[in-house]
Amino acid sequence: MSASEAQIEALRPHARHMRHSKTGLLRVEQRDGVIYAMPFILGVLLFWAGPMLYSLFLIVNDWNMINPPKFVGAGNLVTLAKDSLVGTSLWNTAYYTFLGVPIRLVAAFGLAVALNAKIGGRSFYRTAFYLPSITPAVASAVIWIQMFNPEFGVINSFLDWFGIPAVRWLYDPVAAKPAFILMSMWGVGPQMIIFLAGLQNVSESLLEAAQLDGANAWDVFRHVTMPMVSSTILFNFTMGIIGSFQVFAASFVMTSGGPQNSTLFMVLYIYDTAFKRFRMGYSATLAWLLFFIIMIVTFLQMRITDRWVYYEVG
Numbered sequence: 001m002s003a004s005e006a007q008i009e010a011l012r013p014h015a016r017h018m019r020h021s022k023t024g025l026l027r028v029e030q031r032d033g034v035i036y037a038m039p040f041i042l043g044v045l046l047f048w049a050g051p052m053l054y055s056l057f058l059i060v061n062d063w064n065m066i067n068p069p070k071f072v073g074a075g076n077l078v079t080l081a082k083d084s085l086v087g088t089s090l091w092n093t094a095y096y097t098f099l100g101v102p103i104r105l106v107a108a109f110g111l112a113v114a115l116n117a118k119i120g121g122r123s124f125y126r127t128a129f130y131l132p133s134i135t136p137a138v139a140s141a142v143i144w145i146q147m148f149n150p151e152f153g154v155i156n157s158f159l160d161w162f163g164i165p166a167v168r169w170l171y172d173p174v175a176a177k178p179a180f181i182l183m184s185m186w187g188v189g190p191q192m193i194i195f196l197a198g199l200q201n202v203s204e205s206l207l208e209a210a211q212l213d214g215a216n217a218w219d220v221f222r223h224v225t226m227p228m229v230s231s232t233i234l235f236n237f238t239m240g241i242i243g244s245f246q247v248f249a250a251s252f253v254m255t256s257g258g259p260q261n262s263t264l265f266m267v268l269y270i271y272d273t274a275f276k277r278f279r280m281g282y283s284a285t286l287a288w289l290l291f292f293i294i295m296i297v298t299f300l301q302m303r304i305t306d307r308w309v310y311y312e313v314g
Contacts, residue, residue, distance in 0.1 A: 058284035065278055076285040086286070088261050089269040090293075092177060096265065097244035100181040105236055108188040112195035126196070133189035137249035144183045145170070145254055155182075170255055173262035180250060180263060191236045198232030199225070227310040234309050238301055245294050266290050 059076055061069035080086060115126055132140070147154045148169040156166040169179045202225055210220045248267040251257060257264035257272070270290070274283035 055284040055287060058281045059288065061281045063280040065280055069281070072281065076282045079282055080285055080289065085261065085264065085269060086289070089264050089266045092262065092264055093245055093247070093266045095177050096180060096184075096247060097241055100184050101237065101240040101244050103181060104184060104188050104191065104240060105233070107185055108191035108236065109195050109233070111188065111192045112199055115192070116196055116199045126193070129192055130189035133187040135186075138253055140183075140186060141250050141253035144186070144250075148179055148183075171259055173260045176255065176259060176262045180247075183250060184244075191240065194236055195229065195232060198229040202228045230309045231311060234301070234305055238298060241297060241301070242294055245290065245297075 058069065060071060060073055062072045062075065063069040111129055115122055115129075150156060150166055150168045150171060153169070155169065159165075159167065167175050169175050206224050206228070207220055210224050215223070246267050247265050248271065251263045251265050251268050252271065255263045257268055266286070267290070270283050270286045273279050273286060
């Protein structure tokens, strides 16, 4: 046996020991990872996957939470097809979503652009615009009820300065949904912060290069800043759509779906069906309908992203 072969033979036990050590370390890391992730896994199984699977069972049953579930087959689906309030609640939700989300995005983006400028007191303004979004939903609803009061509300007092007649807001079927959209502007803080983070990630070298090439401020904003934050716009838009489809607390506290069902949003209708009429099976059917609508809208959003969203590579 040559000297090199002898050295190789001498090193083999050490190599095997190293492999066993690495394997043991990997197993320990995997075990620790599972242990640390277990609270989240259990939470998903118990509070998300479990109820979601049980709701599939309820779709074919009629259950009032007192008596045992009664099998009705496609009965809940037949009721869904005949229920006029489904169309009403979906229309209210779509109105609030597809009109309110773009308005909130424009407001949040405008605030982010303003607060990204080099002005004094930026930290104060960022905090001031963000704080309303962490106010409890019920407290915000109570405040806005007073602000929308047709007799002594702040909103109508402001409109009176410009000679605009008082609006009945929450008592008028035509004005109720716009009132909710106006109130939703109160919570643009999180979107503003995300936009601000996206703007601060725009490379200064790109902005300077565009300016050196003779681009004015608008051209720089349109052809450099907007493409660079397009992925941020997509994220805020997608999350805004999903969140608006699930609007509940404000309508539950402020109007209970009125006047004349003008603020009966889909989640509120699901809640009323389940906990006021005690029709859990039909409520589960409505919930799955909303789930599929959100999935379809989100899928369509993802399909058209390549047309306007820019992702920097490298």
